[in-house]
Amino acid sequence: MTNRRGILLSVFYSGEEKSAVMKFYDPDNGEIFLIRDNTGHKPYLLTNAPPDSLEEVLSPSLAARLYRVTRVRKFDVLRDREVELTKVEAKDPLAIGGSSRNMREELTKRGFNVWEAKIKYYDCYVYDRGLIPGCSYQVDESGDVSRPKREVPVPPEFSHLDDKAKEILSSMIPLFDEPSPRMKSVAVDIEVLSTMDRMPDPSKPDKPVAAVAMVDSDGMKEIHVLARGGEIPDELPSGARILKYENEGRLIRSVLDRISQYPLVFTYNGDNFDMPYLARRARELGVRDWPVRLERDRALLDTGMHVDLYKLFSNKSIQVYVFNNRYLGYTLDEVAEALLGEGKIELGTRDFYSVGVRELAEYCLQDAELTFKLGNIGDGELIRLLFLLSRISKMSLEEVSRQGVSSWIRNMIFYEYRRRNWLIPEQNEIKAVRGERTYSQAIIKGKKYMGAIVLEPVPGVHFNVAVMDFASLYPSIIGRWKVSFETINCPHDDCRDNRPVEELPHWICRKGLGIVPYLIQALRDVRVRRYKRRAREEKDEHMRRWFDTVQRSLKVFLNASYGVFGYENFPLYSPPAAETITALARKAMLLSIEEARKMGLEVIYGDTDSLFIKGASKEEVERLEEAVESKLGIDLELEKWYRYVVLSKLKKNYLGVTVDGVIDVKGLLGKKRNIPLFVKRAFDEVLEILREVETPEQFEEAKKRVAETIRSYVKRLEEGDFSLEDLAFRTMLTRNLDSYKKTTPQHVKVARMLESMGKRVVAGQVIRYVKVRGRDGVMPLELANKSQIDKEKYLEIMRTTFEQILDSLDMDFDEIVRGRRSTSLEEFF
């Protein structure tokens, strides 16, 4: 074969080959293949140290690892000028940074400046060769890779953009129009023979691997088990094959061989457990040639792409924007229950020695099946998304599935800098040249600058309310006013009077410096004007779904695009830019409110980027849109129309019913996932009653039914007509137990009880507990008894939950309940 097609998945550095290696997926035969760099690319850093000084500045051992020293020209955006720097190439990446002794540190110690030395080598390689992970390439037998150049003319709907944004746009459209490949996949889960008191530790793999379950996309299910006596069937009722081994080494050998046959391998916590355990156990038992490449906190496969779903589901952006916050904890059990509606059936004990082989096999298979289903959720939605995130960020799929949104954005920006031969500035340099002080006062103690405006709601029931909002407000501001670390407080004297926010001393460049504002503008516009539309209008169902994933992945980047500039660990951290963005947002809100009032419209609430307007006509809404657009240059749009909205006196707390009868609940206690199901059900019933209300007249009748519903639940509470499960609170343990030192919140108290019983308790786990009478006040769900329940406490929970809406409906919880109080409750308590 002279020429083959390959989809670039990732780049890694091979210590054995001393070079970058590209990992491709061949969609024609479903295989993975590796291509070693053939361009002689070397790791490097940039410095202002003179070239001939290096031999003497560096210690002899490091000087020996120099490969080449040259001079290069770069554009320095912070000072708006060309610079000439020394490019120091090394024979291996660790010589640049990372290891205990490296060139970055030695040069810095001698007083020289160093740039671009903290970039991981595989990322550096991707930038310099202009590679786009996730995209299709032609690879010839000499190892040359090329991507067919597709010049896309800028579509007419983008004619309003600046040239810089247009250029970015036309480079991006081909990446988004190309669907991702389908890949065969397998999910793997292992169980180790461990005793109750000790969790198996992958750094000390002293216990044997007892079972490995694998489930693949062709419907194959198999479990490799270590025979330990007793009858073991050849098949489970589910149809899964059981393969028995007398020898653990053979078991691991065939498991590794099986894993090597798949281009895509899912695990749940495989980076830190399954893969290292298998690999280290293999080494211990003399099993050779394993495909697992162990790194500090990840495990890669040379034969495929390993996606650790635990890492992916722990990613906040994925949790919030992709799964709409539908899961709370990050354990396999929690996520599977929330997304698939399938929980795990736990074994009675963690002591696997006492569990029969067959039972262990079933348990192991269950985990592999859940992992498989999660990995393939939405008919491959997750993988499509990873491909897109990879193409936008120019980050390997393996990286993108393990890192957070700030890394994705960093990588996206660095790539654009290298593409233009711009010098990537260091964080301390940005601070020094452009300032780091903020001038606005945050409302929350300990925060660095002021954020958004939240209007005081007008409590009560309001009919006919239009909700208007600025779509992607912060990205729009970045694009409209060109705010970024590059443009803020620029070096030009004649830009100093360009201060869009009077109360802040910061000015913005008006000479077109920078890339980031154009990049963000391009992403925003391509999402709104191209892919959101195609996700609605495309005829072909597959392509429609693809376009929807495109617009969702763009949204993830846009939503975080402002936040990263206020995040102190972001390499392009810029507090002045961040505070200017929020200040402009406040200005936009205030101006819009002013415009609305001038038109005689009543604004009853608003939060950050939205305005609730009561009693407006369609024409008035349109007039307001136009007025704001012409004064500000950003779009205020009608988002939805509420038949009515119930505002409480609290901010970020309301309930609205749209004209199509869709109910929106924001911030109310009844919506929070940590409250007991019992209360949540009562709340949902009340919502259902309110949803049906169409006119003010119907409200009176609805209120009676609401009162009735609440009364019935209170009665059930008194009479003990509930299950313990329904009363359980679910609170996430966000840190490990030993780090709670200052106070002991209730869920931590419960977690400690669980731990003392020998149960495993880790960060990310959801603790389920009920409130009971007695000194502790709480108990783990599985330990409590119905007779211990503190009913008074639960009545209080119901009170606070319902008061949030009852107040605005002119109703009173006590009055509703009082009818019962004199009869039973009083005797009860």
Next chain:
DNA sequence: ACGGGTAAGCC
């Protein structure tokens, strides 16, 4: 390991 603002329950 995106930001700030708001609210609730408990210590």
Next chain:
DNA sequence: GGCTTACC
């Protein structure tokens, strides 16, 4: 009033 969690 601080800590912790969940939400906008």
